[in-house]
Amino acid sequence: MMIMIKVSDISNEARPMDVAEPWLDCLLQEFFNQSDMEKLEGLPVTPFMDRDKVTKPSSQTGFIRFVLFPLFIELANLFPCLEQHIIDPVRKALDYYTEMEKALEREKQNRTHSEKTIKPKESTNDSELPVEPESTLKPSSV
Helix, strand or coil, X not given: XXXXXXXXXXXXXXXXXXXXXXXHHHHHHHHHHHHHHHHXXXXXXXXXXXXXXXXXXXXXXXXXXXXXXXXXXXHHHHCHHHXXXXXXXXXXXXXXXXXXXXXXXXXXXXXXXXXXHCCCCCCCCHHHCCCCCHHHCCCCCC
């Protein structure tokens, strides 16, 4: 009975994405707020709650792979009729967040590549400005 309560508690990813994702966003915001307070208080920061190190897809792919799947698979072994309700949707959620994680990585690589190839000039010194030869300078009208 205790395991059923736990599964119910952490089953958000078995829900349809349009239901699960807003709840996930709220949960991540709560985690990030907690880690922000931990930083301000000089306390050790809970690793999976650190907004500087965690992304939505990375948090979910890890959670699904290491917490949900092992637990849900064992539960489905005991109650095979649950497989379509808990394993299949969670597998879809894992695919969704894995693709999101890959897209974020590609975006990061593109940004890094762009920054390396297009470096804006940081400052312009007068000696670096082009100077027209005196013969082409036009006298100012006085």
